[in-house]
Amino acid sequence: xxxxxxxxxxxxxxxxxxxxxxxxxxxxxxxxxxxxxxxxxxxxxxxxxxxxxxxxxxxxxxxxxxxxxxxxxxxxxxxxxxxxxxxxxxxxxxxxxxxxxxxxxxxxxxxxxxxxxxxxxxxxxxxxxxxxxxxxxxxxxxxxxxxxxxxxxxxxxxxxxxxxxxxxxxxxxxxxxxxxxxxxxxxxxxxxxxxxxxxxxxxxxxxxxxxxxxxxxxxxxxxxxxxxxxxxxxxxxxxxxxxxxxxxxxxxxxxxxxxxxxxxxxxxxxxxxxxxxxxxxxx
Numbered sequence: 040x041x042x043x044x045x046x047x048x049x050x051x052x053x054x055x056x057x058x059x060x061x062x063x064x065x066x067x068x069x070x071x072x073x074x075x076x077x078x079x080x081x082x083x084x085x086x087x088x089x090x091x092x093x094x095x096x097x098x099x100x101x102x103x104x105x106x107x108x109x110x111x112x113x114x115x116x117x118x119x120x121x122x123x124x125x126x127x128x129x130x131x132x133x134x135x136x137x138x139x140x141x142x143x144x145x146x147x148x149x150x151x152x153x154x155x156x157x158x159x160x161x162x163x164x165x166x167x168x169x170x171x172x173x174x175x176x177x178x179x180x181x182x183x184x185x186x187x188x189x190x191x192x193x194x195x196x197x198x199x200x201x202x203x204x205x206x207x208x209x210x211x212x213x214x215x216x217x218x219x220x221x222x223x224x225x226x227x228x229x230x231x232x233x234x235x236x237x238x239x240x241x242x243x244x245x246x247x248x249x250x251x252x253x254x255x256x257x258x259x260x261x262x263x264x265x266x267x268x269x270x271x272x273x274x275x276x277x278x279x280x281x282x283x284x285x286x287x288x289x290x291x292x293x294x295x296x297x298x299x300x301x302x303x304x305x306x307x308x309x310x311x312x313x314x315x316x317x318x319x320x321x322x
Contacts, residue, residue, distance in 0.1 A: 053103050084316055092151045152312040235254050290303075
């Protein structure tokens with residue numbers, strides 16, 4: 040099981056999702072059809088195999104509406120799901136179960152999809168030293184959840200936002216007037232504990248970055264030949280990161296160059312949702 044997200048981080052996102060779905064009048068269908076004194080039992084179940092992520096978030100969805108709901112999980116985040124795994128059992132108000140169903144499943148399916156996609160990439164290069172890493176190409180307001188899902192799939196996290204590390208990209212370099220100029224300005228204006236990474240797309244830019252000194256270097260859209268040479272040039276002087284047009288078919292060749300990290304935006308922006316459902320248990 041991966042380190043769980045703290046409840047205070049989950050609740051605001053869950054509240055926004057429920058506000059979006061329930062609006063001003065709540066679940067008018069369930070309120071009209073189901074009496075408030077009726078209880079029910081339901082299970083969350085997978086329809087496809089994959090990696091589970093979002094169980095505790097789903098729990099928060101149900102408990103946010105009704106704290107008395109009983110939620111018993113059988114599978115933890117990061118665990119393998121079979122095609123018919125029972126993820127959790129829910130017991131309590133039928134109205135609550137039906138009202139919370141879609142939001143809970145949206146989180147669970149989306150995050151399990153990211154964890155599953157990440158796991159496929161991680162497994163593909165498990166015999167190599169490179170690590171699979173995410174990016175900031177995430178769904179607005181869901182970055183924390185999506186990066187957590189990447190960890191559940193065996194990947195590692197890049198920076199969480201613009202405020203926790205410096206990453207000098209091509210447009211910064213263009214406006215600053217070059218690699219050396221951008222690095223000189225950054226080192227003058229940031230705190231001594233802040234890590235610095237710079238994006239380069241040519242070996243000449245890389246050489247300039249190495250002379251100036253950085254903590255990490257993002258090798259953007261380089262050919263395999265240039266990537267291999269770049270890794271040799273960097274040696275142990277900085278962390279090397281390959282990025283750009285990484286696919287399941289190319290990731291193994293990229294890892295063979297010896298880069299430390301391979302960052303993939305598709306982990307979060309293109310992962311298909313894993314098919315999970317909620318089934319009411321009829322007794």
